[in-house]
Amino acid sequence: MKKIFISLILLCFLFLACLFNPNTNNEGKTYFYLADTTGTIGTVFYSGESFNINFCLTNTTEDSLDFTMYDGGPFVRFSIYQGDQYIAGSMDGLGVHEPVLDFKFAPGDSMTSTWLAPTTPWQDPKVTLSPGSYRMDVEFPQFSILRTDTITAINFTVIE
Secondary structure, three states: OHHHHHHHHHHHHHHHHHHOOOEEOOOOOOEEEEEEOOOOEOOEEEOOOOEEEEEEEEOOOOOOEEEEEEOOEOOOEEEEEEOOEEEEEOOOOOOOOOEEEEEEEOOOOEEEEEEEEOOOOOOOOOOOOOOEEEEEEEEOHHHHHHOOOOOOOEEEEEEO
16 A cells, blocks of 8 residues: 555656656746747736746856755746735645755756646646736745846736
8 A cells, every 4th residue: 555655646746747847948038928828928818718827947146056846846836816815826736745856956047837827737626717807926935046026927817
């Protein structure tokens, strides 16, 4: 029974690592934007429609930064708010987060992350955004030293 449990945990970790892999991006850009599922950047989406949140963080320091990849989620977290009310986020539906692997984030390297919002793959029931105004926030708690003025919340609208 213990071997099955450990095997399931490892399979879950591998699945999550594929979804939230800290991919290296050699362009050296830091960005945060929303796009529809065809890749068209925008801030207006239809109710019931999924859309992508794309994020890239570049290490602009002269030092390698240490970070830990957790078994329950990515190095970056996305959250959707309507006014001050939390609606959904990229960590929803995840269990207890255990540190698994330690990595080095080298100077000049970039990490990218994409979330198909507004629902995580393991979440049930699925989140449907009703028509209205929303805000998308991004948080990368292990790299607070890299916060820049170019990474701000994105306001977006959902229509019928």
